[in-house]
Amino acid sequence: METIQIIALAILQGLTEFLPISSSAHLILLPKLGGWSDQGLAFDVAVHVGTLSAVVWYFRCELLKMSRDWGVSIVERRMVGESRLAWAVLLGTIPVGIAGLLLxxxxxTSLRSPLVIAWTTIGFGLLLWWADRQGKRVRDEHSLGWGDVLxxxxxxxIALIPGxxxxxxxxTAGLMLGLERAAAARFSFLLxxxxxxxxxxxxSIELIKQGSGVDWQALLFGTVLSAVSAYLCIHLFxxxxxxxxxxxxxxxxxxxxAVLLALYF
Structure with a gap:
């Protein structure tokens, strides 16, 4: 990989992972528009490690409380402190885990089309606008019930669909349920x-099975860049x-x- 490709993709991943504009769409589209070869699975894993480290470090205090209280809740069989939020994050992950395995x-393959990305980018963008405009914005993430979490x-x-x-x-879902903007964002980031x-x-399992050579310098560079850009993105957002x-x-x-439709329709 060229240095400019590493920099562009790593920063792009760090920024778009947490902004409501679709990281998967940008990682698919940028190589196509730039005429670059696919960056490969190893690099995708590396930049995701970067974004993971950024969000964990940003919410480190909350995560420590959630983990501690979650453990206590298991032992005492009752909700304690931040344990409810920890259980909410785990429960909210189940649907995407099942859908990911099935789909x-x-x-x-089929859903990585630029036209699919174009329509989902527009459609879910309009839904975000509607939810932001109509949402009551009176609740925080601690008020979520189990039905809200599901x-x-x-x-x-649904976000498995690129774009x-x-x-x-x-x-969008959080705003539709009446969450404040920052609360919807915080719960999204924890999820x-x-x-x-x-x-x-x-x-990583797929990468191990492939057994191909790895450019560790490129991966490390990409990981650091994605982590820094993701942390700054979360903070500023x-x-x-x-x-x-x-x-x-x-x-x-x-x-x-609109640009994608003009280019690929």
């Missing part, structure tokens, strides 16, 4: 942790979200979808 081949988890499963955006669709772990684990809302991201999605 893996379809997602990695609703957001089911929405997350949907995992963060975008989960924030990303087990999803990235599961996806990275599956890809949460800081500015209440001020700017979702409209800038909706506009970007509509513009990107």
């Amino acid at each position: 893996k081949d379809l997602v990695e 609703f957001i988890g089911a929405a997350q499963a 949907t955006s995992r963060s975008g669709i989960t924030m 990303s942790i087990p999803v990235i772990v599961l996806a990275g684990g599956l890809h 949460l800081k500015l979200l209440e001020r700017i809302g979702m409209v800038p991201f909706v506009i970007y999605r509509l513009a990107l979808g």
Whole structure:
């Protein structure tokens, strides 16, 4: 891989993993538009490790409390402190885990079309705009009931379709349930942790089976860049979200979808 490709893809992954604009779509499209060869499975795993490390480090205090209270809740068989939020994250991950196993081949073949990405980018962008406009924005993530969590988890499963955006669709679902923007974003980011772990684990198994050579220098460089860009993205997004809302991201999605339709329709 060329250095410019490593830099572009790693930063792109770090930014788009947590913004509501679809990281998978951008990682599919950039090599096509740039005329680059596919970056390969090893690099995809590396940049996802970077984004995982960023979100874990950003929420490290919350995750420590959640893990501690989750363990206590198992021993005492009752909800303790942040254990409810920890159980919510685990429950919300189940739908995407099941869907990923059942639809893996379809997602990695037929649904990687630029036209699919174009329509999902536009359609779910408009849904995000509607949810942001109509949502009451009066709740935080601690008020979520189990039905709410399953609703957001089911929405997350839809994000297996490229162009949907995992963060975008989960924030949309949260806004539809009346969450504040920052609360919808925080729960979306927490939900990303087990999803990235599961996806990275599956890809790592595939990589081991392939047994191909690995450019460790490129992987390390990509991991660090994606981690730094992802951390900055999370910090700035949460800081500015209440001020700017979702409209800038909706506009970007509509513009990107229109460009893709013009190029590939």
